[in-house]
Amino acid sequence: MFRHLFTLIWNKKGQHVLLIIEMVVSFFVLFAVFTLMAFCFNNYRKPMGLTDRDVWIATYNNTMETNDSDSLLTFYETLRRTVATLPHVEGVSYMTSNAPFANSTIQTGTQYRDIKVTGVDIYRTDMHLAKVLGMVVTEGRWFDNTDKASTTQGVVINETLRERLFGNKNAVGEFIGEDYKSEGNKGRGPRVLGVVKDAKFKGDYSTVSPAMFVRADSTDYKWLGSMIVKVAPGSGIAQEGRLYNTLSRTMKGSNIDVQHLTAQRSSINNLALVPLIVSSIVAGFLIINVALGLFGVLWYTINKRRGEIGLRRAIGATGSSVSGQLVAESLILSTFAILIGLFFAMQFPLLHVFDLATGIYLTAILLSVVSVYVLVFLCAIYPGRQAAAIYPAVALHED
Secondary structure, three states, X not given: OHHHHHHHHHHOHHHHXXXXXXXXXXXXXXHXXXXXXXXXXHHHOOOOOOOOOOEEEEEOOOXXXXXXXXXXXXXXXXXXXXXXXXXXXXXXXXXXXXXOOOOOOOEEXXXXXXXXXXXXXXXXXXXXXXXXXXXXXXXXXXXXXXXXXXXXXXXEEEHHHHHHHHOOOOOOOOEOOOOOOOOXXXXXXXEEEEEEOOOOOOOOOOOOOOEEEXXXXXXXXXXXXXXXXXXXXXXXXXXXXHHHHHHHHHOOOOOOEEEEHHHHHHHHHHHHHHHHHHHHHHHHHHHXXXXXXXXXXXXXXXXXXXXXXXXXXXXXXXXXXXXXXXXXXXXXXXXXXXXXHHHHHOHHHHHOHHHOOHXXXXXXXXXXXXXXXXXXXXXHHHHHHHHHOOOHHHHHHHO
């Protein structure tokens, strides 16, 4: 049966080249879209690692005229305590402008012995951030008051950075990097105080980057720019107005903006979905175009083979066998196209293109293969039924 089908396809190889090219193109389009979908879904199903519920973020610019770092530290610590005393406030923390769900990124590189990691998100903050955002410390500890007297710069890293630098080894107490040197510790970088669970600061669909949290010293408060405020459940616009008035009275001339972290999370999620939606729409139109092309080519091929089909029906072939033959021929052609597409698609996981997980590419390949088979089957089934309805006498008379 299959040998006979291969012979028929080989005899019409010139007519099938364009059809196979169309299927290869549709395979690559589907592979690209499914890769993006699998990437987003893989990120979405991972834990958030922080809480955005009942958390507000106030952004500001420093308007203090003094450059004395101790005066700045005293001013902002006094402001933090003032905000913390508001009746609806449960916690306050400062951090740099790359706060959760903000379109801001600050990155650096670090290393442990001969292992170097680039693209590390660096956040300068204080000892209150982990509690305000509900971040979970899995090893060691977060910053506390004992770090103020330490001559060694302490950092907290996330699990992704710990895995890349230390593998399964214990990270707490180890010195990392060459860029962070402190008095009395020249030649060595900061010491790891603890490890926190991965947190998706860039939204639900983003990948988790290696991250490092550095305790802000007095010179950093001039540039921090973000106040994270944990409020009591049910806090509304009245409490938001009270917070804004407190900040504006204290930081005169500063551009203050108070936002809800849940709203910022929703906004950055919608922004992350734009490329997926646009590519899906483009792929949808392209697939429809390819499907119409396949449908037309199959229809034309069947009409050209009316004499052959009529002869088969005249010698006893049933309508279902004629229809099945045409569908099988189409599926064999699609197999040729898929094999060509697989050769190129498999290079992505083998060469680690875009540094995505192998499972994402394999999922996209599997979905693309199934989709191409379904598309070809749907395009072939109706022309196949039309061929099965041909009357032998009419076909032979026309031929």
